[in-house]
Amino acid sequence: MSKRAIYLDHSATTPTDARVLDAMLPYFNESYGNPSSSHGFGRKADRAVEDAREMIASVFNCKPSEVIFTSGGSESDNLAVRGAAWDARRRGKGLHIVTTPLEHDAVGKTAKQLADVAGFELTVLPVDHVGLVDVEDFAAACGESTTVASIMYANNEVGTTQPIAQLAALAKERGILFHTDAVQAAGQLMLDVKTLGVDMMSVSAHKFYGPKGVGALYVREGIDLVPSQSGGSHENGRRAGTLNTPGIVGLAYALKLAYDELEQHTQHYQVMRDRLIGSVLTRVPDARLSGHPERRLPTHASFIFNDINSDMLLMHLDMKGIAASSGSACKTGNPEPSNVLLALGYSREDALSSLRLTVGRSTTANDIDYAVEIIAESVEKIQQLGLGVR
Known part of the structure; x- marks a missing residue:
């Protein structure tokens, strides 16, 4: 060896940036309150969470209320794809999902499960020899019953980046919710959701020098998602579970540093x-x-x-x-x-x-x-x- x-x-x-770790440390043994608690310890933790939400929203160019904290990229992807699909069924909308063979299993297997178990129709788009999705193929696949499309921003295996703004614009014209898995792109490519035109976007802190076990999902205002897990009414009822205050602080600060630099x-x-x-x-x-x-x-x-x-x-x-x-x-x-x-x-x-x-x-x-x-x-x-x- x-x-x-x-x-x-x-x-x-x-690796976690040393500056990020320093920002996280006080929330392990000093400001350790549950952010859902009403006492002073809880309020201090809640303030840190909301400051982090605002910091992330600044990078995403969205409202803080449009940022949901999760345990990472996989949970964010699951919540976006499954949550949007189940909401479509709840509302009596179309049950067609469009994705690609490039997706992380958190998207690919979720979409396949919806097709196999819940009766959704699934279209997996072809890609060319360098891993690009053809916008015309996407347009042809989207029909009246298409309810959600999920196409990753950048692929983890071959590094190819997709024309997300074009794809999202086409989806918007047809009333289709568009999600992008930006886990690999975060910290390297622009994440302005207004410019990208996406409805939902996933990121994970440990891909951009933040801690493991924490991520975020952007969900455009007005979109309803059926929660993936039952429990408390955290994150406005969209994601149950006590918030990981140190991780959330680390996620936000790592993202800020990545885009400042x-x-x-x-x-x-x-x-x-x-x-x-x-x-x-x-x-x-x-x-x-x-x-x-x-x-x-x-x-x-x-x-x-x-x-x-x-x-x-x-x-x-x-x-x-x-x-x-x-x-x-x-x-x-x-x-x-x-x-x-x-x-x-x-x-x-x-x-x-x-x-x-x-x-x-x-x-x-x-x-x-x-x-x-x-x-x-x-x-x-x-x-x-x-x-x-x-």
Whole structure:
């Protein structure tokens, strides 16, 4: 195991910014009241929650009342898609949902469950070889019975970003609620809901240097959602459960810092990403970039290699101190290809030969150069040993 540690998996999670942690600490053991309590301790916690709500609303360009706090991106996605769908049924509206094969399971499996169990019709749009949704395909899929569409802002596996403003505008013309999963985009791309034109938007703090276990859902004023869980009347009856005051404070401050410092971080991300992409494509024979070459997250690089096994490659990299990920998921020892890569038209073998590398604030040029050297050596070794996908 190498003593050197290089973290290139920032799409999976990010370290909590020290400034964010400092902002959170008082709400663990000083201002620890329940924000729903009427006494002084509770009022102080409630004030912190409402200040955080206003801070987030400022970034989203929305009203504070349009921000719902959740436990993270998955809950936000579930509440948006399931909540809007059940409200449509309650109101006797159409029962058609439109989404894509690129979505996180929090959207994809929720939509499929609604189709399998509750009788909703589900359309999964095709995407092209770089992971883009065609606006015309979306228009053709939307009919009179379409009630909600959910299309992610940026994909976690290949980094491709979607034309959300165009898609949302089309949905609005047809009276369709439009949700976007912005979990990967938050901290990197603009989140102005007025400019995007979305009705609902999900974010998760740990993707932009905030704490794990807390997220937010923007819900445009006037939209009713059927709550996903029963309990108290927290968040105006839209999300039951005692509010996570330290997490909410951390979420809001991390988001504020990310957008206050967006320009400098984005410039750094792009320089590191482009160095990484250029070096891998130069050093590794027949390496291919997956996802869109231009419409992609500034932190994101993803590749397909010939005649290798992603799990084997990740093990080699980990032994050298490099943290990365792939598009495959290992289930009881049986690697399954990424549905996202299959949707882009890659073969099963290609989908099992993928590598995702995502840079962050602390990534250096030396980190990139070392990582590329190890990647090139590891790919060559795996190919020579014949340990590719079989």
